[in-house]
Amino acid sequence: LNGAFVPKVDFWYEFASTYSYPAAMRIEALAAERGVALNWRPFLLGPIFASRGMMDSPFNLDAAKGRYMWSDLARICARHSLPLRRPDPFPQNSLLATRVALALDEARRPAFSRAIFRAEFGDGASIAEPATIAVILEAMGLGAAELLECAATAPVKDKLRGETKHAESLGIFGAPNLITADGEIFWGNDRLEEGLDGALAAKR
Amino acid sequence: LNGAFVPKVDFWYEFASTYSYPAAMRIEALAAERGVALNWRPFLLGPIFASRGMMDSPFNLDAAKGRYMWSDLARICARHSLPLRRPDPFPQNSLLATRVALALDEARRPAFSRAIFRAEFGDGASIAEPATIAVILEAMGLGAAELLECAATAPVKDKLRGETKHAESLGIFGAPNLITADGEIFWGNDRLEEGLDGALAAKR
Numbered sequence: 001l002n003g004a005f006v007p008k009v010d011f012w013y014e015f016a017s018t019y020s021y022p023a024a025m026r027i028e029a030l031a032a033e034r035g036v037a038l039n040w041r042p043f044l045l046g047p048i049f050a051s052r053g054m055m056d057s058p059f060n061l062d063a064a065k066g067r068y069m070w071s072d073l074a075r076i077c078a079r080h081s082l083p084l085r086r087p088d089p090f091p092q093n094s095l096l097a098t099r100v101a102l103a104l105d106e107a108r109r110p111a112f113s114r115a116i117f118r119a120e121f122g123d124g125a126s127i128a129e130p131a132t133i134a135v136i137l138e139a140m141g142l143g144a145a146e147l148l149e150c151a152a153t154a155p156v157k158d159k160l161r162g163e164t165k166h167a168e169s170l171g172i173f174g175a176p177n178l179i180t181a182d183g184e185i186f187w188g189n190d191r192l193e194e195g196l197d198g199a200l201a202a203k204r
Numbered sequence: 205l206n207g208a209f210v211p212k213v214d215f216w217y218e219f220a221s222t223y224s225y226p227a228a229m230r231i232e233a234l235a236a237e238r239g240v241a242l243n244w245r246p247f248l249l250g251p252i253f254a255s256r257g258m259m260d261s262p263f264n265l266d267a268a269k270g271r272y273m274w275s276d277l278a279r280i281c282a283r284h285s286l287p288l289r290r291p292d293p294f295p296q297n298s299l300l301a302t303r304v305a306l307a308l309d310e311a312r313r314p315a316f317s318r319a320i321f322r323a324e325f326g327d328g329a330s331i332a333e334p335a336t337i338a339v340i341l342e343a344m345g346l347g348a349a350e351l352l353e354c355a356a357t358a359p360v361k362d363k364l365r366g367e368t369k370h371a372e373s374l375g376i377f378g379a380p381n382l383i384t385a386d387g388e389i390f391w392g393n394d395r396l397e398e399g400l401d402g403a404l405a406a407k408r
Contacts, residue, residue, distance in 0.1 A: 052266055062256060064377040068389055075398070173268040185272055190394050194279070 007181070008037040009199035012167055013113070014045045014175040015094035015101075018059070018069060021121040022076050023176040023189040024114055030192055036199045040109045042101045043167045044094065044160065045175055051168070057091045076189065085124035092120055093128040099151035100133055102159050104142075111140060211385070212241040213403035216371055217317070218249045218379040219298035219305075222263070222273060225325040226280050227380040227393040228318055234396055240403045244313045246305045247371045248298065248364065249379055255372070261295045280393065289328035296324055297332040303355035304337055306363050308346075315344065 011027060013020040031038050049055070059066035070086065077084040097116050101109050115136040119125040125132050134144035150156060171185055178186040178195030180202035186195030215231060217224040235242050253259070263270035274290065281288040301320050305313055319340040323329040329336050338348035354360060375389055382390040382399030384406035390399030 062377060064372075064375045067375060068377065068391055071389070072391070072395075168268075171268045171271060173266060173272065185275070187272055187276070191276075 006035065006037045007199045007202065008039060009181075009196060010039045010041050010177075010179045012041045012043055012172055012175060012177040012179060014043060015097045015113070015116055015120065015127060016057075016091035017045060017175040018073050018121065019076075019189040020176040021117045022073075022080055022082055023192055024110075024117045025082055026080060026189070027192055027196075028110060030196055034196050034200060036196050038110070040101075040106070040113060041163060041167075042098045042109075042113065043164045043172075043175075044098060047164055048168050048173060052173075060090070083118075083122040085122060087120050087124050087126065092126065095128075096130065096148075096151065097127045097133055099156050099160055100137070100147055102163070103147055103150045103156045108140065108142070112136065115139070210239065210241045211403045211406065212243060213385075213400060214243045214245050214381075214383045216245045216247055216376055216379060216381040216383060218247060219301045219317070219320055219324065219331060220261075220295035221249060221379040222277050222325065223280075223393040224380040225321045226277075226284055226286060227396055228314075228321050229286055230284060230393070231396055231400075232314060234400055238400050238404060240400050242314070244305075244310070244317060245367060245371075246302045246313075246317065247368045247376075247379075248302060251368055252372050252377060256377075264294070287322075287326040289326060291324050291328050291330065296330065299332075300334065300352075300355065301331045301337055303360050303364055304341070304351055306367070307351055307354045307360045312344065312346070316340065319343070 009031070011023075013024055027038065049058075054061060057066075059069045074084055076082075101113055101116070104112055116127055116133070119132055119136060120127045127133065130148055134148065137144040137147055170179060170183065172179075174187055176187075176189060176192075178192065178199070180186075180195065180199045182202045184195075184198055184202065186192070186198060213235070215227075217228055231242065253262075258265060261270075263273045278288055280286075305317055305320070308316055320331055320337070323336055323340065324331045331337065334352055338352065341348040341351055374383060374387065376383075378391055380391075380393060380396075382396065382403070384390075384399065384403045386406045388399075388402055388406065390396070390402060
């Protein structure tokens with residue numbers, strides 16, 4: 001009741017999502033400029049796509065859309081001086097990385113998430129491999145073995161299922177998204193600035 | 205060989221497409237600022253969607269995506285002081301309006317196209333109705349009866365089929381798009397500025 005009110009926005013992202021990569025790399029600075037607090041919420045798009053009958057990435061299901069996305073992403077990454085290397089296969093299986101992100105303390109989630117995105121889309125590494133994730137955790141000074149074990153426990157699995165269900169119930173159909181306190185959705189790396197401005201204006 | 209080279213960009217749009225509306229309203233000023241010439245190329249997305257197995261707008265096939273699009277479009281229109289009224293049904297049948305646009309002299313196509321978009325998404329009028337189109341043509345000082353008749357002739361029908369096939373062959377899967385002289389695609393109202401800048405940089 002003493003401090004100033006800090007507007008908060010939920011940043012919903014998916015490790016397999018191409019546009020989540022530049023978004024994750026850009027958002028912290030953009031939020032800090034505006035004095036907006038971020039809640040990093042990784043989730044899985046696969047089950048949401050599947051519930052709409054899409055059994056693969058829309059960028060694989062539609063070849064023209066996929067070709068366009070990779071050229072558009074290359075332009076975005078060049079503009080922001082982000083390395084880009086296409087992971088193989090695409091999309092990567094993001095289940096393990098997402099569980100680990102949720103098993104981590106909230107304060108460590110942003111740095112871990114950026115490291116995953118950098119490995120996946122900057123280096124083209126396979127984030128489905130426990131070894132890739134272990135290297136990132138060890139570089140952060142964390143115990144990889146313990147965290148990978150924790151990520152496989154029922155509470156973490158349940159948490160991810162709950163987050164993904166919650167994302168779908170909010171109207172999420174892609175990634176990344178910013179969702180303000182009054183439920184307004186801003187979809188895509190293109191909408192980060194507008195979503196953060198929306199968080200400042202949102203009724204709480 | 206005497207005059208300065210004027211970079212040109214193809215503006216591919218679809219009258220039924222929601223994001224083509226703000227794009228058509230904004231693009232002339234943005235192109236003029238940069239000294240880029242525009243080639244207005246209306247086409248039909250329906251056959252391109254159908255060849256991918258989509259028999260309706262993606263904004264109707266996916267309710268969450270549709271809800272998001274309308275709220276995103278409302279924000280865009282508010283920012284650019286454009287009126288917005290959702291036409292019923294959505295999407296509108298754009299076949300007749302597109303044929304008339306192609307029947308017109310190229311010089312009259314931009315003003316006619318903006319008037320169609322304004323009627324459809326600004327006033328919520330039915331652009332499938334010949335009467336809606338006739339009013340627009342008459343307000344432009346053109347003979348509505350003659351143009352509607354011309355729009356129903358084989359050469360105009362063939363021209364539209366050809367343009368739509370050409371759009372698909374270029375990799376178009378949505379609307380609007382800017383395509384530069386070297387074939388680079390910039391998809392969406394969000395990419396107008398970048399596409400026009402790309403036209404300035406394109407190799408010819």
